[in-house]
Amino acid sequence: MADLDKWRGDLQNQDAETRAAAAEHLCQAGEGVAEAAVDLVKACGDEESVQVWAVAALEEMGPPPVSTIPQLIELANDHQSIVAYWAITLLGRAEDASSQSEGVLTELLLNAGDISVRERAAWALGRLGPESQAAIDALKTVADSDSVRLARLAEEALS
Amino acid sequence: MLTVIFTALSGGGVGGYLNPNMPILGPLVQGAREQVTSLVQNNENLQNIVPGQGVGAGLSPNAANSVQAVTNKRSPDKITIGTFNIQVFGQSKLAKPDAMSVIVQCIRRFDIVAIQEVRAKGDNVLPDLVKQLNADGSRYSFLIGPRLGRSVSTEQYAFVFDTTRIEYDPSSIATMKDPADLLHREPYAARFRTRTSSPDKAFTFYLVNIHTDPDEVKQEVNALGDAYQAILSQSPPEDDVIVLGDLNASEKQLGKLGQIKGMRWVVTGDVMTNTRQNKAYDNIVFYGPSTAEFTGSWGVLNFEQEFQLTRDQALKVSDHFPVWAEFQIWEAPKQGIFAGRLGNRR
Numbered sequence: 223m224a225d226l227d228k229w230r231g232d233l234q235n236q237d238a239e240t241r242a243a244a245a246e247h248l249c250q251a252g253e254g255v256a257e258a259a260v261d262l263v264k265a266c267g268d269e270e271s272v273q274v275w276a277v278a279a280l281e282e283m284g285p286p287p288v289s290t291i292p293q294l295i296e297l298a299n300d301h302q303s304i305v306a307y308w309a310i311t312l313l314g315r316a317e318d319a320s321s322q323s324e325g326v327l328t329e330l331l332l333n334a335g336d337i338s339v340r341e342r343a344a345w346a347l348g349r350l351g352p353e354s355q356a357a358i359d360a361l362k363t364v365a366d367s368d369s370v371r372l373a374r375l376a377e378e379a380l381s
Numbered sequence: 382m383l384t385v386i387f388t389a390l391s392g393g394g395v396g397g398y399l400n401p402n403m404p405i406l407g408p409l410v411q412g413a414r415e416q417v418t419s420l421v422q423n424n425e426n427l428q429n430i431v432p433g434q435g436v437g438a439g440l441s442p443n444a445a446n447s448v449q450a451v452t453n454k455r456s457p458d459k460i461t462i463g464t465f466n467i468q469v470f471g472q473s474k475l476a477k478p479d480a481m482s483v484i485v486q487c488i489r490r491f492d493i494v495a496i497q498e499v500r501a502k503g504d505n506v507l508p509d510l511v512k513q514l515n516a517d518g519s520r521y522s523f524l525i526g527p528r529l530g531r532s533v534s535t536e537q538y539a540f541v542f543d544t545t546r547i548e549y550d551p552s553s554i555a556t557m558k559d560p561a562d563l564l565h566r567e568p569y570a571a572r573f574r575t576r577t578s579s580p581d582k583a584f585t586f587y588l589v590n591i592h593t594d595p596d597e598v599k600q601e602v603n604a605l606g607d608a609y610q611a612i613l614s615q616s617p618p619e620d621d622v623i624v625l626g627d628l629n630a631s632e633k634q635l636g637k638l639g640q641i642k643g644m645r646w647v648v649t650g651d652v653m654t655n656t657r658q659n660k661a662y663d664n665i666v667f668y669g670p671s672t673a674e675f676t677g678s679w680g681v682l683n684f685e686q687e688f689q690l691t692r693d694q695a696l697k698v699s700d701h702f703p704v705w706a707e708f709q710i711w712e713a714p715k716q717g718i719f720a721g722r723l724g725n726r727r
């Protein structure tokens with residue numbers, strides 16, 4: 223889709239209004255926008271006018287294309303928690319297709335500084351279905367967390 | 382087993398119409414009330430605007446997908462309650478006159494509407510909307526909740542209502558507490574009453590505004606079942622509790638909320654509520670035996686057809702259409718367990 227490529231390119235533009243317009247177009251593009259999953263996750267770290275549309279697009283997007291999984295795994299470690307949060311969310315939506323992310327998600331579950339990232343990692347591991355002993359042990363550990371939501375999500379992931 | 386206890390704490394009223402004995406204020410609710418108080422005061426200043434040309438003039442109501450068309454001319458003995466997810470309702474949408482014109486025309490069809498997805502760091506979105514609504518001499522006002530969300534990207538709920546038709550109980554405004562943290566954006570609730578010549582016989586009702594997280598729908602709609610029960614337990618008792626919003630769930634996915642015996646919802650069958658017409662995620666849910674004020678009329682306001690927009694134009698307004706339901710302005714006789722409790726109130 224030619225427009226999709228243009229909007230993805232515009233997300234890199236130096237002008238914030240152009241980036242915001244691109245994010246809005248992608249949000250309204252409907253089917254096919256999943257190809258822009260990585261661009262939109264990165265755009266979550268942009269200024270508010272861009273971020274709001276990127277987040278809205280990601281909320282409505284289904285599972286990301288398998289080809290984007292390696293980049294999403296990288297973004298799951300982004301220093302901006304909202305970027306990490308959305309990368310993890312898409313990895314969770316990919317379910318079995320993102321099984322290679324289990325190690326990263328396990329690490330984030332235990333050590334991420336932002337509670338929303340840890341919670342999303344627990345949720346995503348539940349969607350993947352934890353297979354490694356390390357992931358299962360990590361989930362058992364946080365199932366005793368003082369954070370009621372984190373503990374519940376870990377329990378659900380183990381069940 | 383009730384897995385979580387929701388509480389909808391209310392604050393002490395300052396001139397609220399029901400003047401109940403109020404319990405404690407939670408921090409979240411307190412914040413919301415402070416904001417509401419501030420904005421409502423500002424908003425009152427907006428109601429004396431010189432009437433301008435109504436942006437809705439001349440458009441014919443011909444929404445093919447509406448079960449029944451809701452018209453500009455509202456009935457004096459009925460009210461229309463709506464819900465509208467105005468996708469990313471913030472600065473960029475305010476800056477689009479065409480989109481705002483449609484939003485304003487839609488809201489003017491309703492006596493009160495629950496709005497989801499106010500997304501802006503500034504506080505001008507609802508005041509600016511109400512200013513446009515009142516430009517034709519209307520007297521709309523609003524209530525708005527705190528910013529909610531798990532990340533730095535947050536949303537607010539709002540209620541917009543015609544003050545000539547609806548009044549609210551200031552002590553009832555609350556963002557529900559969710560100690561088990563089951564809901565991404567905790568419901569925003571308030572109690573309203575129709576304005577009539579006999580206030581003691583007027584229809585009173587809670588509206589519970591909700592936008593669920595699309596990644597945790599099953600858990601959240603189950604939690605809404607508990608939230609509904611929590612509102613029912615509030616004092617003073619209210620038998621008419623209407624849950625409305627973007628549930629991200631069709632009528633077949635309403636979980637514990639939909640499993641409460643007697644619960645009914647207006648959007649059913651193959652009626653879709655989103656602009657792309659492939660999902661039915663917005664709804665208005667209430668307990669049928671109690672809320673006998675419902676007239677049976679409801680609909681989806683398909684503004685794409687109504688205002689003869691292209692799909693792209695419609696998507697610039699929102700990816701959701703408003704959903705509405707009509708109710709009598711007079712309180713219906715109490716049913717079942719509510720009869721005694723509410724009977725004591727009067």
